[in-house]
Amino acid sequence: MTGTHRPLSEWVARIDPVPTVPTVGTNPINDGDERADARRLPLFADGWTRRAVTGPDRGPVLALHHPITGRTYAELDDNGAPLGIDTAGAELIERIEASWPRPELGADTLASVAVLSREIRYLLLRRLDQEGTPPPEAFHTLPWAPVTELASVVAQLIDGAGPPPLSDEALDLGHWVTPAALGVTGPLEQLYEGLAEPDPVRAARGATALCTGVRAADPARFPAGVAAALADVVRRLAAVNPFLRHTAELAADRLTGAPASGLAAVLDSDLPKAAAGAGDRTVVRRLEGDGPLSVRTEVTAGRRLRVTVELAVEATPERERLLAAYAGVFAPVVMSAAGGTTRYWVALEPRRRWLSGTLDVPAPPGRFEVAADEAVTGVWGLSPLSMDELTRSLAGADRAGLRAWRAAAEHTPSGHPVRQAVRRIEEQGDTR
Numbered sequence: 001m002t003g004t005h006r007p008l009s010e011w012v013a014r015i016d017p018v019p020t021v022p023t024v025g026t027n028p029i030n031d032g033d034e035r036a037d038a039r040r041l042p043l044f045a046d047g048w049t050r051r052a053v054t055g056p057d058r059g060p061v062l063a064l065h066h067p068i069t070g071r072t073y074a075e076l077d078d079n080g081a082p083l084g085i086d087t088a089g090a091e092l093i094e095r096i097e098a099s100w101p102r103p104e105l106g107a108d109t110l111a112s113v114a115v116l117s118r119e120i121r122y123l124l125l126r127r128l129d130q131e132g133t134p135p136p137e138a139f140h141t142l143p144w145a146p147v148t149e150l151a152s153v154v155a156q157l158i159d160g161a162g163p164p165p166l167s168d169e170a171l172d173l174g175h176w177v178t179p180a181a182l183g184v185t186g187p188l189e190q191l192y193e194g195l196a197e198p199d200p201v202r203a204a205r206g207a208t209a210l211c212t213g214v215r216a217a218d219p220a221r222f223p224a225g226v227a228a229a230l231a232d233v234v235r236r237l238a239a240v241n242p243f244l245r246h247t248a249e250l251a252a253d254r255l256t257g258a259p260a261s262g263l264a265a266v267l268d269s270d271l272p273k274a275a276a277g278a279g280d281r282t283v284v285r286r287l288e289g290d291g292p293l294s295v296r297t298e299v300t301a302g303r304r305l306r307v308t309v310e311l312a313v314e315a316t317p318e319r320e321r322l323l324a325a326y327a328g329v330f331a332p333v334v335m336s337a338a339g340g341t342t343r344y345w346v347a348l349e350p351r352r353r354w355l356s357g358t359l360d361v362p363a364p365p366g367r368f369e370v371a372a373d374e375a376v377t378g379v380w381g382l383s384p385l386s387m388d389e390l391t392r393s394l395a396g397a398d399r400a401g402l403r404a405w406r407a408a409a410e411h412t413p414s415g416h417p418v419r420q421a422v423r424r425i426e427e428q429g430d431t432r
Contacts, residue, residue: 154195266368269299331345337365387417
C-alpha cells in the first residue's frame, strides 16, 4: 500500500463546495454508515491526495481529495468534529504516507509530528503501529506529560501520602498513548483511584494489570522520563506487595534495561533411562529468584508434569489485608511446546509462613518450557476467562488446591467462570 492516502480516522464526512467556501455542513458520517471504519472503506482504495481544506469554522481541517471525481472528505475526531490542521501539517502527513509502510522518520520529521494536535498524533501513530514498522522514537511524540504526572502521584500514594492535586489531563489519560503500549495507562488510572479512595480491591487490580502491561510493553517506546516514572511505581509495588514482587521487579528491570532473571525451565517428557536400566526416572527443576516466589517442576515417568508454586509470605495483618483484597490467590503457569501454549492457574492455599499450590497435568510430547513470570492475580483476574480454560486448571489441582478454588468461588457471582468451573468439576463427581 505504498503511497496510498487513506483516512487516519474511522470517521469522515464529505465536504460540499457551497458556494465558494467548502463546508462539512450536515453531510452524514461515513456517508451514512457510522458503524463502518472509514480506513477500510473501498471508496478510499486508490487515487486520493492529502490536503488541508477550509472547515465549517473557516479554519483548515485534515482532508482527502480525489482529483478525478472532485470529491473531498474531512477526517473527524471521536466527537464527529473535523480535525484541525494547517497546510504544513497536512503536507507532513502526505510525505509520511508517500513512503508507507516504512516511512523515513528522522529527528526533524519527528519534531514536526510532535507539534500536531494530540488527536492527529494518536491517529497517525496508531496507523503506523498497525501497518508499518516505525522506530521506537516515533512514539515519543505522543502526549506523555500527563502519564508522568500521574505516575509521580501514584508513587507518592504508595508511600502513604495524601492525594495531591492533578491536572485534568492526568486525571483522564484517555487513549492518547495507547499506540505505544496497551495495558499501561488504564491500569495506572485504576491504581490511582484505588489508592486515593481508598479501595484495596481496585488498587490490587490496577497494580496487577500495570505490572502485566509494563512487562509486556516495548520499553524503547517510552521516553526516558516516562520509563523512569513507571519503573519507580512498579518497584514501589514490589516493595509493598509480595504477591506481585517477582513480576513487578521483572517489569522494572525491563523498563530500565537492567538484567532480568525470569522463572522458566526447558523440560523433556522423553526421560532418559535410569542407571540400572530398570525404568525411567523423574526430572526435577527448581526455579527461584531473589523474591518470595519459587516454582518446582517435575516430569514423571508417566509423562506427567507436576508444578508446585510457593510464595514465602509470613502470616501478618498486611498479608491478611492482601488476601481479603484478592479473595483467592492464583499463580499463572505457562507451558509452551511445539503444539502451542497453554496457560494454567495454580490456586495457592495460605499457610503460616507461605502460600502454596500444586498442579498435576499431562506433559506435552518432547521438549517444552514452563514459565511462571506472569503476575499472581486475585479471583477478579480470572473473570475474563472461559469456564473451559479454568476447568483444566481445576482438573490438575490436588485436594488443597480444590479447597482454595471452592473458597474463591464463594466470593464470585453466579455467572462467574470460577464458580461455573467449580460446579462443573463437582458435577463430574470429583470427590477430592
